[in-house]
Amino acid sequence: MLESRKDLRKKLKILFDRQRIGVLSTQKRNRPYASLVAFAATDDFRNFIFATPRTTRKYANIISSHRAALLIDNRSNQMSDFRKAMAVTVVGAVRELRKSKKNRLIQLYTDKHSHLKDFILSPTCAILCLTAETLHIVDRFQHVIEYHLNK
Amino acid sequence: MKLIYHLSQITKSDRKHVGGKAFALAQMAHEGLPIPKTIGISTQAYNDFMDGTGLRTQVLMEYYRKSFDQMRWEEMWDCSLRIQNMFARTPIPATLAGALKKEIVKSFDNKPVAVRSSAVGEDSAKTSFAGLHESYLNVRGPKEVLEHIKHVWASTWSDAALLYRKEIGLDVEDSSMAVVIQELVHGQESGVIFGRSPVDRSKAVVEAVYGLNQGLVDGTVEPDRWMIDLDSEMIVSHTPAQRYKAIVPASRGVKIIRLPAGKREKPPLTKRKVNNLFKVEKRLAKLFGSDQDVEWTYDHSKLCLLQSRPITAMTGTEDDEDRQWYLTLRRSFDNLVGLRTKIENDIIPSMAAEAESLKKKDLRRISDEDLVTEISNRVSICEKWKKLYWEFCIPFAHGIRLFGMVYNKAVKPENPYEFLELLTGTALKSVRRNQRLQQLANKLNEDKHLAELVRSRKLPKDSEFSNEVAALAEELQTPMSGAVGLSELKDRMLDFIIEMAQAGRVKSQYKSRMSSKLEEKFLSSMPKRDHAFALELLELARASYRFRDDDNIYLGHIEKRLLDVVQEARERSEAASKIPLDISLAGEVARCLRNPNYHWEMRKSKAVEVQNRRVVSRQLIGQPAGAGLATGRARVILKAEDLFKFRKGEILICDAVDPNMTFVVPIASAIVERRGGMLIHGAIIAREYGLPCVTGIPEADKIIRTGYQITVDGYLGIVTINTSSV
Numbered sequence: 001m002l003e004s005r006k007d008l009r010k011k012l013k014i015l016f017d018r019q020r021i022g023v024l025s026t027q028k029r030n031r032p033y034a035s036l037v038a039f040a041a042t043d044d045f046r047n048f049i050f051a052t053p054r055t056t057r058k059y060a061n062i063i064s065s066h067r068a069a070l071l072i073d074n075r076s077n078q079m080s081d082f083r084k085a086m087a088v089t090v091v092g093a094v095r096e097l098r099k100s101k102k103n104r105l106i107q108l109y110t111d112k113h114s115h116l117k118d119f120i121l122s123p124t125c126a127i128l129c130l131t132a133e134t135l136h137i138v139d140r141f142q143h144v145i146e147y148h149l150n151k
Numbered sequence: 152m153k154l155i156y157h158l159s160q161i162t163k164s165d166r167k168h169v170g171g172k173a174f175a176l177a178q179m180a181h182e183g184l185p186i187p188k189t190i191g192i193s194t195q196a197y198n199d200f201m202d203g204t205g206l207r208t209q210v211l212m213e214y215y216r217k218s219f220d221q222m223r224w225e226e227m228w229d230c231s232l233r234i235q236n237m238f239a240r241t242p243i244p245a246t247l248a249g250a251l252k253k254e255i256v257k258s259f260d261n262k263p264v265a266v267r268s269s270a271v272g273e274d275s276a277k278t279s280f281a282g283l284h285e286s287y288l289n290v291r292g293p294k295e296v297l298e299h300i301k302h303v304w305a306s307t308w309s310d311a312a313l314l315y316r317k318e319i320g321l322d323v324e325d326s327s328m329a330v331v332i333q334e335l336v337h338g339q340e341s342g343v344i345f346g347r348s349p350v351d352r353s354k355a356v357v358e359a360v361y362g363l364n365q366g367l368v369d370g371t372v373e374p375d376r377w378m379i380d381l382d383s384e385m386i387v388s389h390t391p392a393q394r395y396k397a398i399v400p401a402s403r404g405v406k407i408i409r410l411p412a413g414k415r416e417k418p419p420l421t422k423r424k425v426n427n428l429f430k431v432e433k434r435l436a437k438l439f440g441s442d443q444d445v446e447w448t449y450d451h452s453k454l455c456l457l458q459s460r461p462i463t464a465m466t467g468t469e470d471d472e473d474r475q476w477y478l479t480l481r482r483s484f485d486n487l488v489g490l491r492t493k494i495e496n497d498i499i500p501s502m503a504a505e506a507e508s509l510k511k512k513d514l515r516r517i518s519d520e521d522l523v524t525e526i527s528n529r530v531s532i533c534e535k536w537k538k539l540y541w542e543f544c545i546p547f548a549h550g551i552r553l554f555g556m557v558y559n560k561a562v563k564p565e566n567p568y569e570f571l572e573l574l575t576g577t578a579l580k581s582v583r584r585n586q587r588l589q590q591l592a593n594k595l596n597e598d599k600h601l602a603e604l605v606r607s608r609k610l611p612k613d614s615e616f617s618n619e620v621a622a623l624a625e626e627l628q629t630p631m632s633g634a635v636g637l638s639e640l641k642d643r644m645l646d647f648i649i650e651m652a653q654a655g656r657v658k659s660q661y662k663s664r665m666s667s668k669l670e671e672k673f674l675s676s677m678p679k680r681d682h683a684f685a686l687e688l689l690e691l692a693r694a695s696y697r698f699r700d701d702d703n704i705y706l707g708h709i710e711k712r713l714l715d716v717v718q719e720a721r722e723r724s725e726a727a728s729k730i731p732l733d734i735s736l737a738g739e740v741a742r743c744l745r746n747p748n749y750h751w752e753m754r755k756s757k758a759v760e761v762q763n764r765r766v767v768s769r770q771l772i773g774q775p776a777g778a779g780l781a782t783g784r785a786r787v788i789l790k791a792e793d794l795f796k797f798r799k800g801e802i803l804i805c806d807a808v809d810p811n812m813t814f815v816v817p818i819a820s821a822i823v824e825r826r827g828g829m830l831i832h833g834a835i836i837a838r839e840y841g842l843p844c845v846t847g848i849p850e851a852d853k854i855i856r857t858g859y860q861i862t863v864d865g866y867l868g869i870v871t872i873n874t875s876s877v
Contacts, residue, residue: 148766
């Protein structure tokens, strides 16, 4: 029997709640780039929030092309990762969030990363949201499923 | 923890390091009981080997490739085969090998020894690995002993051992294995004692054979059996065996000899010796605190105890019975030869004769009442043949596996399935049938006029072409062709032959056996003295491979005769006509005919959601069963009609390929099957045609749908779905 959708959602929620950092992939004029970002995800897996100073390469890339991918995984840098680790690549478009105390997405982010409160309050820091279209989920080394959020 | 323990050094706290067998022997030695010179190789050596070579990670990755709960027994064979081949190909690191070698030379020099498993955890009445791990007799010299230590380590991952570990809840990740090395005792009589019979708990059992007791343990030699009443301590019965052979040491390993006439007439033990053995068991039971299962041997009347372990509690559950059946599949070569004779000379000819005799009966002339009786008779006939199929044909498939194990141990190939190359091209019945279809397709390509006649269905009735189509349709009319009548089947076959003609010439990968380089490679990896055996085993494996496919075709013909009578009943009763044509529903059809007021209702089963719009599978993992890479349109076979819709270049997706379905394979570009295992028909036929094949993908026929674009990677066992086609 294959994994039910409910079980899959449960596994994803655990992964997104437990992991604090993901790898953000961006690109500009055919020059790809990857960077670590602290993220928070909404329970419907549609929004992945992260923050970056506006002076960074990743920010410049996002301004140039708003399409991006975020890799979130639970590997432990052990050989057992090959059979036990799970990785999700979130693919979608990035938009900047307006800084407001009432913004529940920003609230979600600061709840998870309270130590970054000062960082995100800085006027030079942008708070961004990757709106997910598809989640590419890989486990057991080669088993892959796609979760299409807009279908 | 030390690498090597002498028995005098083993204390209670070492039990988990040296395993149950070594620990028991140490206690027996301490009590002054007669045991051969023995040393124990601790689990530290196994762990050093596994971690020093990186094998542990490799093995666990293979083991977790698919959930063990989802594996069929055949897949467990496969998983175990791949893992054991990893052991065969991995040398013991030099430091470890040096340390072991030094002690082996010091203790035994060049004397022959027995290398036995000493599983950790085998020390209570709840867990006994009896017969699950390997032991080797008459191994000589440090190099050979080291190689056999590795074989024993590898047997930790035998399919039977994996299954048993799962059943008793042991975590495979914690698996380790200790080894016992014992000086070989050239016993003239050997056997076992059960302190309490598992069948009759008021009695003890002594079993004995001439020669070494390997023959008794693996079932090659039938033992004499004595039952002893536990209250009176008197022998109450003696069941003599048909004594005609024994296992004795050869120059290396062991060999089977015919017993001389004098020994055939005489039991291997006197009553005095039987009583003596019973007393020894009682002493051991007292020492260990539970009834014991003891292996012993008499060397010129001097008793030597080889091992003692607690008798495992019997659970007697249904699962347990299934497992027992499964363990009987570990057939020895002699048993397999016997099975082959039975299948070739008795089962297949009788099955063919029965199908032919049933076919001759004119069902239209018999009354409704007699038709009901006929259904019941044919159901019984089918059950009888299925039972024989399970009893003889399925275990005979073990011949392939036995050959695979011998081949892999000798050749240590990079690809653990290399041995299968030596078994293909054995003129499977299904391949010969497909060649006849191909010849018809070739005729259409060569003769445009004939092709036009076939297309326009204006072919003369008695032409050579139409007679061959009729003959093939007759052969294909099995339960797989479902409700399709013979004339409709011929018509569909003509369409299929036209499709086949468009596909061009397809050849099965026939190979010349004698020129096979692999055969030379195999023989050159075996000692010369074993060449005759190696060739006999290869021949047996080829027969085993051929029957694996052919016997299903014969069984299909029997089932078809049941389907005939069911179809006749459906035509006579309106209520029965609403029941799908399926042999499993024969009883329901008969009931409709018996009772005109009976109405059958289909039981609705809950649909399993395996794919929905939002969550789609992209990459599925199965087992690589046929090397190659192919991309194409999926054709899912759910019912017989789907087979005739098959188009050139499509990928065959099904729950389980039946040899009666494989006529479409020559025009397929790959095969994907839900069932797993190297011996399933999908894998066998894919190898014959050199097609990429992936098996063992759970719900493959539900996740993949007709029309999906998919890629089959038969090297890695991966199926990728082009999700934009979903």
